[in-house]
Amino acid sequence: MDPVGNPYSPGAxxxxxxxxxxxxxxxxxxxxLARAAAGRATQSVVLTGLRGVGKTVLLNDLADRARRRNWIVAQVEARVDANTKGASFRPMVARSLNQSLRQVTGRVGMRDKLRSALATFKSFSIKTDPSGGLALGIEVDPQGGRADTGSLELDLSELAFDLAESAAELGTGVVxxxxxxxxxxGDELAAICTAVHQTGQRSAPFYVIGAGLPSLPGVLAAARSYAERLFTYRPIGPLDAEAARIAVTRPTETQQTEWEPAAVDIVVEAxxxxxxxxxxxxxxxxxYAPGPTIESDDARLGIQAGRDKLDAGFFASRWNRATPAERDYLRAMAEDGDGPSSSGEIARRLGKVSVQQVGPTRANLIHKGLVFAPEHGLVAYTVPGMAAFIARQVD
Ligand SMILES: Nc1ncnc2c1ncn2[C@@H]1O[C@H](COP(=O)(O)OP(=O)(O)OP(=O)(O)O)[C@@H](O)[C@H]1O
Ligand SMILES: [Mg+2]
Incomplete structure (x- = not known):
């Protein structure tokens, strides 16, 4: 059918x-959001899941909901790659808050607490970037002695508290x-935990919604031992069969096109x-479908083409980043399907006498984002379906 009308959106x-x-x-x-507006405390949230499971789009949806309710919203991506290298949390959060604060101020006008929160934000930003570029359009004098020590941990907590107090006055909060x-x-994570902890103790509506790989709870716990009690942890998994069917069929409902139930089954299962x-x-x-009904044969051709595309892109981009020794390691893991695998067992499969001998390979794979440690002594792929992809490789 006409690719111009294709409603689906594979991507990141x-x-x-x-x-x-x-x-x-x-x-x-x-x-x-509603509890915060009513002055009741709630835990911050951490969403964890594998690559491509839908963490980012969920986070975007939540951010939009908070914005629609006039919350002060900052949204950042902590990815370390060529484009963002060197961009630490502090300037990212300042830039994003600047935008949100200008919107909120434009909507509600200047109030006393908002003015003093903006002054705190200004000193936080100026400490981050003395040229003032991170507080553009915030026409208040910086609040000397507030959020400007240069220590992220102290400054973030003060900023979070002042922003949350002013948001509370408006019946909203900060997320x-x-x-x-x-x-x-580790320092950035510790600063975030401290800010959540301190604002929580003082009933100020400041929340963090984090998203990341399943290794995130462990990384947070290493930064602050109380992190396990600070957040509600929500695993974001694959969709159940009913939700998956809805994801496939609902987008065509308005397009004079219908999926044959058996064709949906084929896509959902694959x-x-x-x-x-x-x-x-x-x-x-x-x-592939000539239309107007999408049939099983179309689905069979579609998943074949889709698999080829995944093999050439999603999986290959990861496989190609691995050195020969790292590929051996990934291959040894594939015996357990999508895992997890025991690190000791992998070492044994690779003919090593101790797990330490393959420690550096494992560490490099973690650093490259290809595997993660779900628990001590275990490893797993960060993408679903990696074991089957490896089985298809012949090199
Ligand atoms: N609940 C959903 N229903 C239907 N499609 C979804 C859903 N969630 C995500 N998608 C689709 O799945 C793809 C991956 O989503 P997203 O980029 O949010 O995943 P992610 O978990 O952030 O991945 P990564 O860890 O690589 O950043 C996108 O094409 C998106 O449109
Ligand atoms: Mg993402």
Missing amino acids: GLRPPELAGRTEDISNFETL VLIDEMQELD SMGYPYFLQEFAKATWD
């Missing part, structure tokens, strides 16, 4: 035509959404419920 962080199967996370967040949170360094795979397979199926 691309809003799906139907955000399926996330009602519970969304309603939990709506409850957090900082952090994607790829596992990439933050994707294992993983949102990114669903989008990729449904998109390719649409392109």
Whole structure:
């Protein structure tokens, strides 16, 4: 059918035509917003899941909900890659807050507490970037002695408290959404924990919604031992069969096109419920289908084309980053399917006498983001379906 009308959206962080199967996370967040507005405390949240499971689009949806309710919202991505290298948390959060504060001020006008929160924000920003570029359009004098020590831990807590106090006066709160949170360094994570902890103790509505790989809870616990009690941890998994069917079928409902139930089954099964795979397979199926009904044969062709595309892109980009020794390690893991695998068992499979001998390879794979440690002594792939991809490799 006409690719121009293709509603599916495979990619990274691309809003799906139907955000399926996330009602519970969304309603939990709506409850957090409503409780905060009523002056009741709620825990901050950490969302964890594999690559392509839909963390970023969920986070974007939550951020939009908070913005629609006039919350002060900062949204940052802590990814360490060529484009953002060197960009630490402090300037990122200042830039994002600047935008939100200008919007909120434009909407509600200047109030006393808001003015003093803006003054605190200004000193936080000037300490971050003395040229003042991070507090553009915030026409207040900086508040000397507030959020300007240069220590992220002290400054972030003061800033969080002052912003939250002023938001509370407006019946809202402050939420900082952090994607790829596992990439933050230990000091940044510790500062975030302290800010959440201190504002919580003083009933100031400041919340952090973090998203990251399943290693994130461990990374947070290493930064602050009380982190396990500070956040509600929500694993974001593949969609169940019903939600996966909705993700596939609902986007065509308004397009005079219908999926044959058996064709939907084929796409849902091949994707294992993983949102990114669903989008990729449904998109390719649409392109193959002569229409107007999408049939099983279209789905079979679609998933074949979708798999080829995943093999050439999603999986190959990871496989190609691995050295020969790292590939051996990944191959040894594949015996356990999508895992997890025991590090000791992998060492044994590789013919090593001790787990230490393969320690550096494992560490490099973790550093490259190809595997993570779900628990001490275990490793797993960061992408679903990696074991099957490796089985298809012949080199
Ligand atoms: N609930 C959902 N229903 C339907 N499609 C979804 C859903 N969530 C995500 N998607 C689709 O899945 C793909 C991956 O989403 P997203 O980039 O948010 O994943 P992610 O978990 O952030 O991945 P990564 O860890 O690589 O950043 C996108 O194409 C998106 O449109
Ligand atoms: Mg993401």
